[in-house]
Amino acid sequence: MDAILAPSSVGISELKANPTAVLEASGDQPVAILNRNKLVGYLLTAEAWAKIHEMLEDKELLKIAETRMSDGKKPIRVTLDDL
Numbered sequence: 001m002d003a004i005l006a007p008s009s010v011g012i013s014e015l016k017a018n019p020t021a022v023l024e025a026s027g028d029q030p031v032a033i034l035n036r037n038k039l040v041g042y043l044l045t046a047e048a049w050a051k052i053h054e055m056l057e058d059k060e061l062l063k064i065a066e067t068r069m070s071d072g073k074k075p076i077r078v079t080l081d082d083l
Helices: 012-017 020-025 046-070
Strands: 008-011 031-033 036-044
Touching: 008 012, 008 020, 012 020, 012 031, 020 031, 020 036
Parallel strands: 008 031
Antiparallel strands: 031 036
């Protein structure tokens, strides 16, 4: 069985019956969706997805910054006022 990476889970039949109630009960945490006790997906609120998306963007920006810092070029010091 696949690992369930969510604090709660719901059967697909229950999800179909009242998806809004499932989202409201999730408290911005992911909900694992099960079909015949098999993990088939995850459900997130829009707010939870926005947080994840922001974290992924930050990770990508960090990767870009680290690449630029290690490219061998001499860094140029600036102040925030200069920017």
